[in-house]
Amino acid sequence: MALPDLFSDYTLRTVALGAAALGTTSGALGSFAVLRKQSLLGDAISHAALPGIALAFLLTGSKAPLVLLLGAAAAGWLGTLLVMRIVGSTRVREDSALGIVLAVFFGFGLVLLTWIQKLPDAAQAGLDRYLFGQAATLLHRDVVQIAVLGAAALAATALLWKEFKLLAFDPEFGASMGFSMRRVDVLLTSVLVLAIVIGLQTVGVVLMSAMVVAPAAAARQWTDRMGRMVVLAGFFGALAGVAGAVLSSTTERLPTGPTIVLCLTALVIFSLLLAPERGIVWGWFRDRRNRRRLHTQAVLADLYALARQHPGQVHGHSVATLETLHPGARHELAELESRGWARRMDGDDWAITAEGESEEERRRGGEEA
């Protein structure tokens, strides 16, 4: 299918818009989770949502996404409050508490789901799509719901921007100024729950946490400002969401959640390797250049010292001599020659030039200063 056709196609347009909306929301909100070093929180919330989906279906008999979404939100929220409670009132640390809640809720959700599937009623079919997500099932109505809830989450974030920043950077200082950091925490978590549950139908509970963590991790590579990071993470989330959702609905038997996550993974790897300043590749080049410069300087210093031992005459020194002083000198000599700091006498003998001497003296002067 050609690209223009893609977006005139009703299903695809729906899927793309839905994925963009949920990706933007989870990416932006995920930044706060990542900055608070609570990356696992998204995982706990989304897994904890599963029993909520199953219970909502059992209680109402409805499979309407909005009903299931409310169940998911309630369960996800309950799960997080439980984590805060466990951390606050026992010696269990946060990571363990998250792990406990995640496993218990998810396990309970799977039990319910299995039981529901054995019910003698055809209506139950399809709940299991919430495990890995299925973009093709998105309807126009679902997309509107995702967009409205996502916009509400983003608006709340804009309103509570400085409170969220305090919570992420220095909660104790925030508390000293009279902000109830517990309340801010509950608010941020609630918004995060919202951002996560709107993605469950498309991405699924198992991989939704990637939508929270990965865009933020990628965005952090590109900027040193929180505002830009949140916007960029939203953009990355949308990009991966659209790419993954379109790929999976144009290809048969390709589950949406994993496809979106693969697109995100590509973004993360690209950012880790190539982002300016923080990118691994640039760091590698920087290290190499620095090492190289140090080697070149060392050989120049050797030549300088040797010239000092033979004052008043230009005297060549063999590569072999220089190699014993500094292994690998052969390569550095070519560099020195290209800069005009050393010259080849005859054969394999080298000497420092006047420019080289003044360079070395300048460098030594700089060290002493």
Add this chain to the structure above:
Amino acid sequence: MSERTPAIEVNDLTVAYRDRPVLWDVDLEVPSGVLMAIVGPNGAGKSTLIKSVLGLVRPAAGQVLVHGRPYAEQRRLVAYVPQRGSVDWDFPTSVLDVVTMGRYGALGWFRRPGKREREMSMAALEQVGMQDFAERQISQLSGGQQQRVFLARALVQDARLYLMDEPFQGVDARTERAIVSVLQGLREAGKTVVVVHHDLETVPEYFDWVLLLNVRRIAAGPVAEVFNEENLRLAYGGRVPLLQRRGSDPQAPLRAPGALAESGTRG
């Protein structure tokens, strides 16, 4: 409020972490307008005392008043410098942004900092000599620069009482002098400054009031009266860090080397 109301009044304060008392039945009165050091060995409860004043830890018993009233009613009058290590300095934010956080309390919920807050923050940065770093990312700062940024954030709170947790930790001698002169400037402006301090030698040089603490209150008062070997021995057990003492009288005030003339005129 009269100047005779103490800046801080602590009555029978006891704080415990689980079954271990961190502060035991502490009474303290910090007069308005002093520059006070809190000294004591590790685990003496120095930070906990500051956090109790700020309402950040819940006491098992006792009461704290700030300028005569509970802290919750007096927040606007108090500024706080937490320990430098308490935050993540790789956080994606700028120096100016961190300083502006000091205005968040006055702004209250939802309201965003604007031009006025930015100007106040720049002025505070100038006061600590960090104005050229306003747009820097905070991870690019040295320890001393981080400490000065935290100090600027407290200055921008425009308070009457400043509580600082180890503001000299990890700073070089020049930065330490710069910070001290800011603190002395605050005292001259009539503010009260309380500092958790580690370097006993500089206590007489920098401060005019001191609290010696080791879970219990050992002594508190003017440096010239209570900062002596006897009290230090009580606070630190046998392990009193090396200090110069004039004469052999254990109750004689201790003086920092090179600061004899200066501290002699004070108190």
